[in-house]
Amino acid sequence: MNHSDQILSHGRILRYEFHERLTHWIAAGSYIYLMLTGLAFYSPWCFWIAALLGGGQVSRMLHPWAGLIFTGAILKMFSMWSAQMYPTGADKAWWDSIGHYIRNEDDQMPAAGRYNAGQKLLFWGFIICGVLLLLSGAILWFPEYVPWNLRFLRYLAVLIHPSAALLTIGLFLIHIYMSVFAERGAFGSIIRGDVSLAFAKRYHPGWYEEITGQPASPKK
Amino acid sequence: MSQATLRVQKMSGHAGSVPGDDAQREFTVCKLIDTTTCIGCKACEVACMEWNDLPFGETVFDNTYQTMPETRWNYWNLILFNEHEKEDGSLMWLMRKNQCMHCAEPGCLAACPADGAIVQYTNGIVDFQQANCIGCGYCITGCPFDIPKMNPKTNRVFKCTLCADRVSEGLEPACIKSCPTGCLHFGSKEDMKDLAEKRAKQLRDDYNFPQAGVYDPAGVGGTGVVYVLHDATRPELYGGLPSNPSIPWSVKLWKGPLKWLGNVAMVGGLIGLFVHYLRFGPKSREDEDIHPRGENP
Numbered sequence A: 001m002n003h004s005d006q007i008l009s010h011g012r013i014l015r016y017e018f019h020e021r022l023t024h025w026i027a028a029g030s031y032i033y034l035m036l037t038g039l040a041f042y043s044p045w046c047f048w049i050a051a052l053l054g055g056g057q058v059s060r061m062l063h064p065w066a067g068l069i070f071t072g073a074i075l076k077m078f079s080m081w082s083a084q085m086y087p088t089g090a091d092k093a094w095w096d097s098i099g100h101y102i103r104n105e106d107d108q109m110p111a112a113g114r115y116n117a118g119q120k121l122l123f124w125g126f127i128i129c130g131v132l133l134l135l136s137g138a139i140l141w142f143p144e145y146v147p148w149n150l151r152f153l154r155y156l157a158v159l160i161h162p163s164a165a166l167l168t169i170g171l172f173l174i175h176i177y178m179s180v181f182a183e184r185g186a187f188g189s190i191i192r193g194d195v196s197l198a199f200a201k202r203y204h205p206g207w208y209e210e211i212t213g214q215p216a217s218p219k220k
Numbered sequence B: 001m002s003q004a005t006l007r008v009q010k011m012s013g014h015a016g017s018v019p020g021d022d023a024q025r026e027f028t029v030c031k032l033i034d035t036t037t038c039i040g041c042k043a044c045e046v047a048c049m050e051w052n053d054l055p056f057g058e059t060v061f062d063n064t065y066q067t068m069p070e071t072r073w074n075y076w077n078l079i080l081f082n083e084h085e086k087e088d089g090s091l092m093w094l095m096r097k098n099q100c101m102h103c104a105e106p107g108c109l110a111a112c113p114a115d116g117a118i119v120q121y122t123n124g125i126v127d128f129q130q131a132n133c134i135g136c137g138y139c140i141t142g143c144p145f146d147i148p149k150m151n152p153k154t155n156r157v158f159k160c161t162l163c164a165d166r167v168s169e170g171l172e173p174a175c176i177k178s179c180p181t182g183c184l185h186f187g188s189k190e191d192m193k194d195l196a197e198k199r200a201k202q203l204r205d206d207y208n209f210p211q212a213g214v215y216d217p218a219g220v221g222g223t224g225v226v227y228v229l230h231d232a233t234r235p236e237l238y239g240g241l242p243s244n245p246s247i248p249w250s251v252k253l254w255k256g257p258l259k260w261l262g263n264v265a266m267v268g269g270l271i272g273l274f275v276h277y278l279r280f281g282p283k284s285r286e287d288e289d290i291h292p293r294g295e296n297p
C-alpha cells in the first residue's frame, strides 16, 4: 500500500490493515488467557482464576495449546512489523527524554516515527520472551518425557517460564495503560484501523510527515 | 488416595491455613528397609499390586533380574538389582526396594500448584489426591528421587501411598506384611531409627561391613523410609540413590524469591500506573479531530 492510499476519505490515516488488527487480537486474546491461567498456577492466591475458567485440569490442558496460537500470532507480527522496529538514532534521544514523556510533556519529545522507542521495546520484549516461553513451555508441557539425566532442563524451565511471563506482564500492563488510558485514539486504531491526523501529528510526527508529505506542525 | 481418619498437616498449592496443622500430637511413622537381608524375591512388589489393585505390567527381559526398569504410575514398588564388584573381585548383590521416600520436606509438595493435590498427614505420610491433581507434572520436577509418575490417559500423577489407608486403620503397609526375610519393618520414626542404627552397628562390628550405615538424608528433612546400607558412603551404588538429596535449588528459587519478587512487581506496577494516571492524567483528552486543541491539521 502506498502512502496516498493510507489517507482515508474522511481525513484520517490508516494505521492498521484488517490482517494486522486480526493478528493483534488473536495474540491479545490468547495472551490474556495464558496470563490468567498461568497466574493461577503461579500462586496459590490466584488458583481461583483456574476455577473460574473451567477448573485446574481444563486450564492445564488448554494453556499450552493457547501458547501455540499465541506463538503463531507472534510470528506473524514479526513478519509484519519487525522491519519498522529496528532501533534508530532517534530512539536513543527518545530514551534520554523519557522523563518528559512520563510527565506528558510530549511537545518536548524528539520526533518519533511510526513507532516510538518504547513501542519498539514492547515489540522486541514480546518476541524474545515469546521464544523463551515457547521453549520452556514445551518442557513444562511434557516433563514426564524429559529423561532423568537431562533433568536440568526441567530445573531451567521452571525458572525461565515464569520469569519471562512476568517480564511480559510488566510490558503488557504498560501497553494497556498507554493505549487505552493515556493516548486517546490509540485503541481505535487497533479496532477500526485508523487514527486522526492530529493523533499522528502528536505522537508520531515522523510517520505523519512520511504519509502526508507535509511537515508536522511547529512545536509550541 | 485415602484420607480415612488421617489429618493433613501440609497441603500443596494452598492459600491460608491447613486444617490439621498443629492440631494433633501423633508420632511420625516410618518404614525401615534393611538392604543387607533383602533377597530380591519381589514379594513386596506383588503385595503392593494386590492391595492397591494395580494391574500386572509388561516386563522386559535383558538377561538380568531387572524385569522392569523403573517404577510406573501403576507400579509403585520396585526392587532394583545391582551387581556390585567388590575390591577382591568377587560379586555381590546390592538390592534395594525403591518407592516414595515420604520426605519430611517433600519437593513434590513444594512444587505442586494445585490446591490439596499433594498432602502430608500428621503422621508424615505424603499422599497424592488425584481428584485435585491438574496433571502439570511439577511434582516430577520437585522430587529428588524420580518417584511421581504420570498416567498418560488421565493426566494425573500416582506413587506409593505408604498404604495410608491401611495405616489409618492401625495396620502396617502391605509390603511389610509380605516380606519373608523380615528385612522390612514398620513403626514410629524413633523406633525405626533406633533399630536401623543397631543393625548398622552389628554390620560394622560383626559382619565386616565397616562402611555400613543408615540412610535418612537430612537434605529433605529426613525421610519416612530409611535404609540400612552395607556401604552408606556410596548410596549411588544402590540404583542411583542420591547421596545428598534436597529439593532442587531452582525449585526453591522459583517457589521462594521469584514468587515474591513477581508478586511485589505486579502489585507495585498496577499501583504505580494508577497513581501516574491520578497525577498526570491522559496525554490528550480525546481524539483531537473532533475537539481540536491548538492548531487544526
Ligand code: HEM
Pocket: A031, A034, A035, A036, A037, A038, A039, A041, A042, A043, A059, A060, A061, A063, A064, A065, A066, A067, A068, A070, A071, A130, A133, A134, A136, A137, A138, A139, A140, A141, A142, A161, A162, A165, A166, A168, A169, B113, B136
Ligand atoms: C508460548 C507457548 C507456551 C507454552 C507451550 C506454555 C506452556 C506452559 C505449561 C505446560 C505450563 C505448566 C502449567 C500449565 O500447563 O498450565 C505453563 C505455566 C505457566 N505459563 Fe505458560 N506456556 C506458553 C506461553 C505462556 C505465556 C505467553 C504466558 C504469559 C503470561 C505464560 C504464563 C505462564 C505462567 C505464569 C505459568 C505458571 C508458572 C509457574 O507455575 O510459576 N505462558 N506454561
Ligand code: SF4
Pocket: B012, B108, B111, B112, B113, B114, B117, B118, B128, B132, B133, B134, B135, B136, B137, B138, B139, B140, B148, B156, B157
Ligand atoms: S501433576 Fe503433580 S504437581 Fe501437578 S497438580 Fe498433579 S500432583 Fe500437583
Ligand code: SF4
Pocket: B099, B100, B101, B102, B103, B106, B107, B108, B109, B126, B142, B143, B144, B145, B146, B147, B148, B159
Ligand atoms: S520421594 Fe519424591 S514423591 Fe516421595 S515424598 Fe519425597 S519428593 Fe515427594
